[in-house]
Amino acid sequence: MTLLRDEHLAAAFDHAARSYDTLVAANPGYHAHLRRSARRLGLPRGGEGLRVLDLGCGTGASTGALAEVLPSADITAVDASAGMLERAAAKTWPPNVTFVHAPAERLAEAGVTGPFDAVFAAYLFRNVTDPDAVLRTVHGLLAPGGRLAVHEYTLGGRRTDRAVWTLVCRGVVQPVATLLGDGDLYRHLWRSVVEFDTADRFADRLRANGFDRVRRLPLPGWQTGITHTFTGRRPTTTETAR
Numbered sequence: 001m002t003l004l005r006d007e008h009l010a011a012a013f014d015h016a017a018r019s020y021d022t023l024v025a026a027n028p029g030y031h032a033h034l035r036r037s038a039r040r041l042g043l044p045r046g047g048e049g050l051r052v053l054d055l056g057c058g059t060g061a062s063t064g065a066l067a068e069v070l071p072s073a074d075i076t077a078v079d080a081s082a083g084m085l086e087r088a089a090a091k092t093w094p095p096n097v098t099f100v101h102a103p104a105e106r107l108a109e110a111g112v113t114g115p116f117d118a119v120f121a122a123y124l125f126r127n128v129t130d131p132d133a134v135l136r137t138v139h140g141l142l143a144p145g146g147r148l149a150v151h152e153y154t155l156g157g158r159r160t161d162r163a164v165w166t167l168v169c170r171g172v173v174q175p176v177a178t179l180l181g182d183g184d185l186y187r188h189l190w191r192s193v194v195e196f197d198t199a200d201r202f203a204d205r206l207r208a209n210g211f212d213r214v215r216r217l218p219l220p221g222w223q224t225g226i227t228h229t230f231t232g233r234r235p236t237t238t239e240t241a242r
Contacts, residue, residue, distance in 0.1 A: 003195070004188045005129050006103070011199050013058075014083030019180050020059050021087070023173065029221045034065035034122060037151035037229040039205040040217060047073030050117040053141065053234070054078065055104055056124030060088030062151070066120055067097060078102050078112060104134045115143035123153040126196035135209040142234040148211060149231050153192075154199040156218075156225035162194055165226050197230050206232045 013020075024030050043050060047070030057063045057077035066075050074096050079085045081101040089099045102110030104124060119138050125131045138148060155161040169190040177186035197205060205214045211232030212219055219227045 011082035017083035038069040062122040114141035161225040
């Protein structure tokens with residue numbers, strides 16, 4: 001199968017929204033890993049006075065991680081799938097969390113404008129048609145010195161990383177998803193990982209799109225070598241001018 005993109009991918013997520021939380025709950029450490037990545041933004045404790053963009057929020061797992069780590073920050077959570085966003089917005093949230101329906105490529109049309117102190121993107125970049133264009137948009141939305149954390153499936157350098165990912169997807173996730181009528185989406189998700197950047201390549205992509213202080217950080221458990229946190233920063237005006 002070819003990879004799903006744009007409105008076709010959003011429609012597949014719309015259909016899968018009803019069972020998405022149940023499937024991800026079966027992934028050991030899923031929510032704890034998101035909280036770890038949110039902490040890796042390195043923002044002041046509590047986040048008071050900060051604006052944070054949760055780009056590709058899905059059903060709100062990443063939003064929940066940000067709200068727990070940064071309870072006082074103003075969080076704008078965005079997703080291209082109306083179905084996923086409906087599930088997210090139906091949960092109980094503090095008043096400083098706002099949900100917006102918009103593709104990552106068309107944020108300005110939905111009224112999502114900077115500057116943000118930080119952007120958090122979980123499981124987003126391998127699913128967009130042009131990750132470089134979205135990274136440039138994110139760079140432009142950040143205040144000088146603003147921080148980016150990307151939580152993403154990006155295979156490391158070990159030969160076993162792809163094998164473990166394929167075993168989990170084909171042995172566990174895809175059979176269950178197929179029974180639920182979402183087999184095409186989860187086959188796409190398997191393929192989107194094996195065809196996307198390696199971890200080193202994605203770190204280089206961040207640097208190529210203007211981010212400095214880029215770090216690639218592993219996550220623990222079975223996802224070691226499969227899921228990483230990437231952090232980076234938009235340089236300050238003074239640093240950019242050098």
